[in-house]
Amino acid sequence: MIEFENVRKTYRLSGVEKVILNDLSFAFPAKTNVAILGHNGAGKSTIMRLIAGAELPDRGRIHRKARVSWPLGFTGGFGGDMTGLENARFVARMYGEDSEAVVAFVEEFSELGPSMRLPIRTYSSGMRARLAFGVSMAIDFDYYLIDEITAVGDTRFKKKCDAVFETKLEKANIIMISHSIPTIRKFCESACLLDKGELSYFENVEDAIDRHEHNQSQ
Amino acid sequence: MWSITSTRKSDNLLRMQARVIGALILRETRVTFGKAQMGYLWAVFEPVLGTAALTAIFSIVTRHPPLGTSFALFFATGVLTFQIYQRLSTSLMAVFEANRGLMAYPLVKELDVVFARFLLIVATYLFVFVVFFGGLIMFDLADYPARLDQVLLALLATALIGLGAGLINAVIMLLWPTWKHLHGIISRPLFFISGVFFIPSAFPPNIRYILSWNPLMHCIDWFRSGYYHSYDSPTLDIGYLLMYTLVLLLIAFGSERVYRKYQK
Numbered sequence: 001m002i003e004f005e006n007v008r009k010t011y012r013l014s015g016v017e018k019v020i021l022n023d024l025s026f027a028f029p030a031k032t033n034v035a036i037l038g039h040n041g042a043g044k045s046t047i048m049r050l051i052a053g054a055e056l057p058d059r060g061r062i063h064r065k066a067r068v069s070w071p072l073g074f075t076g077g078f079g080g081d082m083t084g085l086e087n088a089r090f091v092a093r094m095y096g097e098d099s100e101a102v103v104a105f106v107e108e109f110s111e112l113g114p115s116m117r118l119p120i121r122t123y124s125s126g127m128r129a130r131l132a133f134g135v136s137m138a139i140d141f142d143y144y145l146i147d148e149i150t151a152v153g154d155t156r157f158k159k160k161c162d163a164v165f166e167t168k169l170e171k172a173n174i175i176m177i178s179h180s181i182p183t184i185r186k187f188c189e190s191a192c193l194l195d196k197g198e199l200s201y202f203e204n205v206e207d208a209i210d211r212h213e214h215n216q217s218q
Numbered sequence: 219m220w221s222i223t224s225t226r227k228s229d230n231l232l233r234m235q236a237r238v239i240g241a242l243i244l245r246e247t248r249v250t251f252g253k254a255q256m257g258y259l260w261a262v263f264e265p266v267l268g269t270a271a272l273t274a275i276f277s278i279v280t281r282h283p284p285l286g287t288s289f290a291l292f293f294a295t296g297v298l299t300f301q302i303y304q305r306l307s308t309s310l311m312a313v314f315e316a317n318r319g320l321m322a323y324p325l326v327k328e329l330d331v332v333f334a335r336f337l338l339i340v341a342t343y344l345f346v347f348v349v350f351f352g353g354l355i356m357f358d359l360a361d362y363p364a365r366l367d368q369v370l371l372a373l374l375a376t377a378l379i380g381l382g383a384g385l386i387n388a389v390i391m392l393l394w395p396t397w398k399h400l401h402g403i404i405s406r407p408l409f410f411i412s413g414v415f416f417i418p419s420a421f422p423p424n425i426r427y428i429l430s431w432n433p434l435m436h437c438i439d440w441f442r443s444g445y446y447h448s449y450d451s452p453t454l455d456i457g458y459l460l461m462y463t464l465v466l467l468l469i470a471f472g473s474e475r476v477y478r479k480y481q482k
Binding site: 049051052053054056058064068069070071074076077078079081082086090091093094095096 | 234238244249319322324326479
């Protein structure tokens with residue numbers, strides 16, 4: 001269960017206050033994949049970071065009684081001086097999973113080969129993304145947070161990612177941000193629309209897309 | 219094909235937090251000491267060798283230690299106790315800055331990184347104490363501690379003051395990064411007024427009174443009262459020390475909570 005209770009979030013930059021969320025109370029419905037829509041700078045990523053706990057609300061509380069992933073594609077939690085193996089082990093230990101099983105999965109899945117034994121700072125961004133995706137797929141979450149999933153690797157690798165992700169979605173749900181409407185249609189049944197500090201929920205993703213496109217054209 | 223079986227047992231909150239802190243400690247060990255070969259050994263031997271060098275120099279300059287017969291023992295009881303405080307108060311200062319990326323993991327709570335670093339430093343110094351005093355005893359430069367419980371309690375108080383001061387430093391750093399440089403300058407005299415080289419009873423009452431405001435002096439005095447068979451310090455005020463520690467920790471954790479949103 002992920003629930004926002006009277007959450008207010010603002011940013012203050014050079015004295016200008018921007019309201020991202022104004023007193024939001026909202027429970028993400030269980031067993032449904034939710035998209036978060038909104039124009040650029042509406043605060044979609046901020047909502048994601050609030051859910052992950054990477055950011056704190058100014059007021060209110062966020063209840064998170066489920067295993068929630070970190071925002072997928074995020075590699076900032078990796079230690080640059082640590083090797084791929086060590087980073088995978090750290091995440092496994094944290095989640096109480098068998099380190100060696102996680103490492104074996106990540107090694108095979110990410111196809112990083114001997115680079116697994118090199119520090120992350122020597123990786124290209126594509127290699128980092130592959131490692132991050134592999135690690136997040138090695139752990140069972142109730143919710144996956146996906147912020148603008150960028151295609152990782154070549155077509156064959158992409159297919160592999162899709163396949164493993166689909167097996168995950170049999171038991172888990174996603175909360176997703178994407179600029180690609182086809183991606184949203186593919187994964188999400190419902191959506192939240194974020195506009196001027198207000199969040200409205202649409203049970204049917206198509207209604208939300210209509211409204212979103214209407215807002216965009218104004 | 220692409221699945222691994224979960225070995226996760228029923229999670230309760232406390233066990234989960236302990237597991238996260240455990241993972242963070244291992245990670246911290248790797249990040250702090252991992253670059254050099256046998257990095258962790260250096261973490262232990264660096265303070266051991268540093269203290270040994272200082273001890274050697276001072277035992278040449280000074281003829282008699284203010285307490286007992288072994289200068290090495292006298293100096294080590296002071297300098298190593300002081301170092302626990304110093305390491306904690308400075309290392310914790312950068313703890314939020316260094317671990318900001320980890321906040322993206324929903325499992326990692328703000329204070330977990332603080333406790334992980336605290337526990338690692340305390341464990342390292344316990345190791346340092348065992349090696350150093352073990353060495354002194356082996357070379358007949360010291361006896362076993364007279365009251366081990368008092369020695370350990372004194373170390374615990376020192377560590378908690380280090381935790382409180384370090385956390386307050388970390389919060390000040392969030393609000394005012396210049397603090398990093400200033401803190402180094404302001405805290406330098408502490409080494410000379412905390413009783414590393416002297417025992418407070420050697421001073422006249424008015425100076426002793428001024429010195430007695432410094433909690434670290436009580437820490438070192440407490441440690442020595444526990445270690446030496448025949449040292450009963452008239453200046454030592456454990457009640458004052460514990461009250462100071464309690465208030466410091468309240469301020470530290472209170473201000474951390476108030477300014478938590480600046481950590482991210």
